[in-house]
Amino acid sequence: NLSERLERSFKILKGEGKITEINVAETLKDVRKALLDADVNYKVAKTFTDTVKEKALGQNVLTAVKPSQLMVKIVHDELTQLMGGETAEVDLEGKPAVILMSGLQGSGKTTFSGKLARMLKTKKNKKPLLVACDVYRPAAIEQLRVLAEQIGVPMYSEPDSKNPVKIAENAIQEAKAKGYDVVIVDTAGRLAVDEEMMNEIAAIKKAINPNEILFVVDSMTGQDAVNTAKEFNERLDFNGVVLTKLDGDTRGGAALSIRSVVNKPIKFVGTGEKLDAIDQFHPSRMTDRILGMGDIVSLVERAQEQYDEEEAKRLQKKIAKNQFDFNDFLSQIAQIKKMGNLKDLASMIPGVGKAIKDIDIDDNAFKSIEAIIYSMTPAERSNPALLNGSRRQRIAKGSGTNIQEVNRLLKQFDQTRKMMKMVTGSKMGKMMPKMK
Ligand code: GDP
Ligand code: MG
Numbered sequence: 302n303l304s305e306r307l308e309r310s311f312k313i314l315k316g317e318g319k320i321t322e323i324n325v326a327e328t329l330k331d332v333r334k335a336l337l338d339a340d341v342n343y344k345v346a347k348t349f350t351d352t353v354k355e356k357a358l359g360q361n362v363l364t365a366v367k368p369s370q371l372m373v374k375i376v377h378d379e380l381t382q383l384m385g386g387e388t389a390e391v392d393l394e395g396k397p398a399v400i401l402m403s404g405l406q407g408s409g410k411t412t413f414s415g416k417l418a419r420m421l422k423t424k425k426n427k428k429p430l431l432v433a434c435d436v437y438r439p440a441a442i443e444q445l446r447v448l449a450e451q452i453g454v455p456m457y458s459e460p461d462s463k464n465p466v467k468i469a470e471n472a473i474q475e476a477k478a479k480g481y482d483v484v485i486v487d488t489a490g491r492l493a494v495d496e497e498m499m500n501e502i503a504a505i506k507k508a509i510n511p512n513e514i515l516f517v518v519d520s521m522t523g524q525d526a527v528n529t530a531k532e533f534n535e536r537l538d539f540n541g542v543v544l545t546k547l548d549g550d551t552r553g554g555a556a557l558s559i560r561s562v563v564n565k566p567i568k569f570v571g572t573g574e575k576l577d578a579i580d581q582f583h584p585s586r587m588t589d590r591i592l593g594m595g596d597i598v599s600l601v602e603r604a605q606e607q608y609d610e611e612e613a614k615r616l617q618k619k620i621a622k623n624q625f626d627f628n629d630f631l632s633q634i635a636q637i638k639k640m641g642n643l644k645d646l647a648s649m650i651p652g653v654g655k656a657i658k659d660i661d662i663d664d665n666a667f668k669s670i671e672a673i674i675y676s677m678t679p680a681e682r683s684n685p686a687l688l689n690g691s692r693r694q695r696i697a698k699g700s701g702t703n704i705q706e707v708n709r710l711l712k713q714f715d716q717t718r719k720m721m722k723m724v725t726g727s728k729m730g731k732m733m734p735k736m737k
Pocket of ligand 1: 404405406407408409410411412413490545546547548570571572573574578
C-alpha cells in the first residue's frame with residue numbers, strides 16, 4: 302500500500318539534518334513508483350515529484366521535525382494542491398438551478414442524482430426535482446422513481462417520450478410552475494464513449510443551459526476514468542467531477558489524475574450504495590486517504606511551531622523523579638492552549654476525529670483549573686502535599702470556585718502524576734524523544 306511504501310522510502314531520510322539532492326532523489330523515485338501503483342497518470346506523477354523536489358531541496362530541517370517528517374509534509378501539501386486545494390461548491394444560483402449529470406453507464410449517475418437530491422433537501426433546505434432523461438431503458442425511469450420515493454423528492458418523467466431534450470425542457474417548466482429550487486437531470490449513459498451519447502447530452506446542455514454539468518465517474522476504473530474524463534470534458538466542458546465507489550479499498554489515485562488532466566474540481570465523492578453515502582470532496586482528506594495517514598501532517602506542523610523541545614525534556618526529567626508540580630501543570634496547559642482549539646487538535650489524530658465529532662470539548666475547561674492554581678502560593682504549587690483542608694478552603698474562595706472543584710483538581714493532578722510516572726518508565730519514555 303502506498304502509505305507503507307512512502308513510509309519506507311522516507312526512512313532513507315532518517316538521521317539527515319538537511320534535505321539534500323541525494324536523499325531527495327532516492328525518496329522521490331519511490332514516491333513516483335508508489336503514485337503510479339495507485340493509478341496516478343505517469344505525467345502527473347512526474348510533474349508532481351519534480352515540484353516536490355524543487356520545494357524540498359535545501360530546506361533546513363528545524364530541530365522540531367525530522368527530515369522524513371518535513372518531506373511527508375511537502376508531499377502532502379503538494380498533493381493537496383494538485384487536487385485543487387480548497388473544497389469546491391456547486392452553483393445553486395437561480396430559480397431553479399439546473400444540474401446536469403453526465404457519464405458512462407454504470408458510473409453511478411442515477412444513484413448520485415438521488416444522493417444529491419437528498420443532501421440538498423436535508424442539509425440545504427432546498428426543494429429539488431429529479432428528472433429522468435434516460436429514454437432507452439424503462440428500468441432506468443423506474444430506478445429513479447424508487448430513489449425519489451425513498452427520499453421524498455418529486456420526480457419528473459415522460460415514459461412515452463423518446464426525446465430527452467424535450468423532457469428536460471418540460472421538467473424545467475414544471476419546476477418553475479411548482480416552485481422547485483433545483484432541477485437534477487439524470488441522463489442515459491453508454492458502456493463506452495460514443496458519438497450518439499455525446500450528441501444527445503450536448504443537445505440537452507444547449508437546450509437547458511445548466512448551472513452545472515457534473516461528470517460522474519467510477520473511481521474503481523483507474524486509468525480508464527482519466528481517459529473518459531478527458532473525452533467528456535473536451536465535448537461538454539463540464540464544471541465538476543463526482544467520484545463514485547470510493548468505498549472499499551479504492552485508493553483514489555484517479556482523483557489526482559483526473560483533477561490534473563482535465564483541470565476541473567472534484568466536487569463530490571460517493572462512498573456506498575446507500576443514499577446518505579455522499580460527501581463533499583475535501584482535497585486534504587483525499588491526500589490523507591492516498592497517503593493513508595490521517596492528519597498527522599498538520600499535527601506535526603503545529604507541534605513544530607509550538608512545542609518547546611527544551612521544556613519537554615525538562616518535564617520528562619521532573620516526571621521521572623516524581624517532581625511534577627502545579628507549576629508544570631500550568632505550563633502544560635499553556636502549551637496545549639498555544640496549539641489551538643482542543644477539539645481541532647484531537648480530531649487530527651487518526652481514528653479520533655470521527656469518534657469525537659459530536660462531542661463538545663470546551664476550551665474554557667481550563668479556566669477554573671487555572672484560577673485554582675493561580676490562587677495557590679508558590680510553595681503550595683511546588684509542593685502540593687501542603688494542601689490541607691484550610692488551605693483548600695482559602696484557594697476555593699480565592700479562585701471563585703468551590704471546595705469540590707478544588708478537591709477534584711487535586712485528585713486529577715494526583716492521578717495524572719501517577720500515570721505520567723508509569724508511562725515515562727515505559728512507552729512514552731521511548732516515544733517522547735522522537736517528538737523532538
Ligand atoms: P448509472 O448507470 O450511471 O445511472 O449508474 P447507477 O446509479 O445505476 O449505479 C450503478 C451501480 O453502482 C449500482 O448498482 C449502484 O448501486 C452502484 N453505485 C453507485 N454509486 C456507488 C458508490 O458510491 N459506491 C458503491 N459501492 N456502489 C455505488
Ligand atoms: Mg442511470
